[in-house]
Amino acid sequence: MQPEVADVEWVTDHLEAHGxxxxxxxxxxxxxxxxxxxxGARTPAGLQVRFRILHAGWWRIEECxxxxSLACSNHPAWHYRPATAADRRAFRGAEVRLVLEQRPR
Incomplete structure (x- = not known):
């Protein structure tokens, strides 16, 4: 079964997440x-958020x-992987890294 993934998925707990x-x-x-x-709504006061696209292309989701082990109780039930357009389960998207910066005064 293919997991349901949001349009913007926070993936910091995934082993392959670089962003x-x-x-x-x-x-x-x-x-x-x-x-x-x-x-937009999550930016703390006094900070601005920039983002950098690390990898744009085709992605797919696969079951973990x-x-x-007990040490990985927060490990995700699925992983995302780069894919090709020929993969029928693939979707277009990008891996994005956020950078917080102090707003100039």
Whole structure:
């Protein structure tokens, strides 16, 4: 069964996550709009958030088959992987890293 993933998925607990978000979007503009909408209301006062797209392309989700142990109780039930357009389960999106900066006074 294919897991249901939000348009903006916070993936910091995933082993393969190098950034902080996996954002669905068929264009970079759509990825940027969805990222801005997701972080807009969560920005602490006095800070501004910039984001950097690390990897745009095709992605797919697969069920986790990692060996379970007590040390990984917060391990996700699925992982995301780069894919190709030929994969029928693939979606377009981007891995996005957030950067917090102090607003100039």
């Amino acid at each position: 902080h978000l996996l954002v669905h979007g068929s264009t970079l503009a759509e990825v940027a709009t969805r990222t801005q909408a997701a972080i 088959r990692c060996r379970r």
